[in-house]
Amino acid sequence: MAWSTHAHPLVRKMESIVVLSGEERDALSALPLQIQELKADQDIVREGDRPSRSCLLLKGLACRARTTAEGRRQIFSFHIAGEIPDLQSLHLKTMDHTLQTNTPCTVGLIQHEDLRGLCERHPRISSAFWRETLIDAAVFREWMLGLGTKRAEARMAHFFCEMLVRLKAVGLADSDTCPLPLTQAELGSALGISTVHVNRVLQELRAADLVELTRGTLTVKDWAGLVRLGGFDPTYLHQHDRMAA
Amino acid sequence: MAWSTHAHPLVRKMESIVVLSGEERDALSALPLQIQELKADQDIVREGDRPSRSCLLLKGLACRARTTAEGRRQIFSFHIAGEIPDLQSLHLKTMDHTLQTNTPCTVGLIQHEDLRGLCERHPRISSAFWRETLIDAAVFREWMLGLGTKRAEARMAHFFCEMLVRLKAVGLADSDTCPLPLTQAELGSALGISTVHVNRVLQELRAADLVELTRGTLTVKDWAGLVRLGGFDPTYLHQHDRMAA
DNA sequence: CGCCTATTTGATCTGATTCAAACAATGTGG
DNA sequence: CCACATTGTTTGAATCAGATCAAATAGGCG
Numbered sequence: 391m392a393w394s395t396h397a398h399p400l401v402r403k404m405e406s407i408v409v410l411s412g413e414e415r416d417a418l419s420a421l422p423l424q425i426q427e428l429k430a431d432q433d434i435v436r437e438g439d440r441p442s443r444s445c446l447l448l449k450g451l452a453c454r455a456r457t458t459a460e461g462r463r464q465i466f467s468f469h470i471a472g473e474i475p476d477l478q479s480l481h482l483k484t485m486d487h488t489l490q491t492n493t494p495c496t497v498g499l500i501q502h503e504d505l506r507g508l509c510e511r512h513p514r515i516s517s518a519f520w521r522e523t524l525i526d527a528a529v530f531r532e533w534m535l536g537l538g539t540k541r542a543e544a545r546m547a548h549f550f551c552e553m554l555v556r557l558k559a560v561g562l563a564d565s566d567t568c569p570l571p572l573t574q575a576e577l578g579s580a581l582g583i584s585t586v587h588v589n590r591v592l593q594e595l596r597a598a599d600l601v602e603l604t605r606g607t608l609t610v611k612d613w614a615g616l617v618r619l620g621g622f623d624p625t626y627l628h629q630h631d632r633m634a635a
Numbered sequence: 636m637a638w639s640t641h642a643h644p645l646v647r648k649m650e651s652i653v654v655l656s657g658e659e660r661d662a663l664s665a666l667p668l669q670i671q672e673l674k675a676d677q678d679i680v681r682e683g684d685r686p687s688r689s690c691l692l693l694k695g696l697a698c699r700a701r702t703t704a705e706g707r708r709q710i711f712s713f714h715i716a717g718e719i720p721d722l723q724s725l726h727l728k729t730m731d732h733t734l735q736t737n738t739p740c741t742v743g744l745i746q747h748e749d750l751r752g753l754c755e756r757h758p759r760i761s762s763a764f765w766r767e768t769l770i771d772a773a774v775f776r777e778w779m780l781g782l783g784t785k786r787a788e789a790r791m792a793h794f795f796c797e798m799l800v801r802l803k804a805v806g807l808a809d810s811d812t813c814p815l816p817l818t819q820a821e822l823g824s825a826l827g828i829s830t831v832h833v834n835r836v837l838q839e840l841r842a843a844d845l846v847e848l849t850r851g852t853l854t855v856k857d858w859a860g861l862v863r864l865g866g867f868d869p870t871y872l873h874q875h876d877r878m879a880a
Numbered sequence: 881c882g883c884c885t886a887t888t889t890g891a892t893c894t895g896a897t898t899c900a901a902a903c904a905a906t907g908t909g910g
Numbered sequence: 911c912c913a914c915a916t917t918g919t920t921t922g923a924a925t926c927a928g929a930t931c932a933a934a935t936a937g938g939c940g
Contacts, residue, residue: 438870454776456776456780458780458784458785458866459866460784460866462783462784462785463784464779464780464783464784466776466779466780478769478772478773481762481765481766481769482766482769482770482773482873482876483873483876484870484873484876486773486776486777486870486871486873487776509758510758513754513755513758516761517726520726520765520768521726521727523765523768523769523772524723524726524727524768525727526772527723527768527771527772527775528723528727528731530772530775530776530779531699531701531711531731531732531775532731533779534709534711534775534778534779534782535701535703535709535711537779537782537783537827538707538709538782538824538826538827539703539705539707539708539709539827540703540707541895541896542895542896573917573918573919574918574919574920575918579783581783582782582783582784583895583896583897584896584897584898585918585919586896586897586898586899586919586920586921587895587896587897589919589920589921590896590920590921593920621703621704621705625683625729625731626731628727628728628729628731631727631728631729786927786928787927787928818885818886818887819886819887819888820886828928828929829928829929829930830886830887831887831888831889831928831929831930831931832927832928832929834887834888834889835888835889835928837887838888
């Protein structure tokens, strides 16, 4: 049964994307992982690095970000268990941004040569990885749309929608609440607004009885309202056009 | 000699990324293309479509964009000859944005099955395609950084730098001038600023003797100054970490 | 020429930033 | 267990980048 939850987080994640054969599942499980425990706010790979391995996130929240010469930071994406946020380094030698933890994390480092071998022997796994990076890009575009065209409340609402949907997809959220252990400053860096403004917008959303965000937990009180305000349409996450076997 | 300019635009583009064997070159040249001539401002693939082929741009300027429910448009990227802007549709069934022409274009449509066959038989071509989509994503991130953290002048300066560098890389620009047939409205949709503001910022850049932009031609008069203003660092274009043979 | 589209200019308004300070939590060492 | 330091949140006031609205001007082009 291709749908079984599997102990290995990578297998579980892949099965949410593509139907795996037993052999493929085994190959994924057999990937040598160098497990590492990281504290919060630590860099995993830095801009300019030329890494020889990629990082499978096993536990915790991480993000990709870059800082301007003027010291302004933009967070590009957040990443949760099962994802390989720097899979791109398999094909792009030099990191053009930094991958860092937001919370304490457990990661499994995978040698690029192992990944390459896996991709050679299992073209459909290769395609699935490729696909993952394409979805990343789709999320970037969606955020761009927000940054370029929407005001702060809409961006924040959209962001909450996205995180809830993504976390639900991997079983890390129930229908209306999920962990979201971010400071308002981090939220601001992701949404492209100042910390002060994050605070005020958050109060608005609270006052409108759309969401509650306290001590690292997001509670959605009015999903339909949040979706409307954020202009959220989950198509871009491509969760439901799974590839055939 | 792997470096020769090749008649086939796709081969030329690929050779700027990866060193090709003769066999690989032949396989690329042999791809069946359905040539099509398009007028300016025409949709090539639309949001929601489920295309069975991808579009190789042979001539002209195209862009990917999406429009908000409120009618605001964000351009995500521009594409030039040799690129396959919707290569992603090979692995993401449903289009989450629209690909459209900015100028009259010549395109060559490639069946997905042909691309898949090519990728199966030539894993290094597959990797190079993957890599292309990863560079796309890197460009998205760079634009996000601009949208989220930089002011209008810097964004515009950065954009001009990027276009000049990219066009130079495929021989469509000389050292300080390149075609850039965009209206100020289109420029605004890309940079996330209003048309009126585009005009004013453009005047500033002109007054500072950084660039000239007239009748579809960009002339850079002070490259160093433009780079400084835009905070432009071409690393993210990954032009120089070409993959080995 | 007259039409349409693109550019330019001016005046006004507003979402969001900045600066500054108060306040609340959370954690640390004595 | 409290005092203190640190980090995160909240509030207020002033300012600004850029949007919006409206109208004038300038180019193409059939």
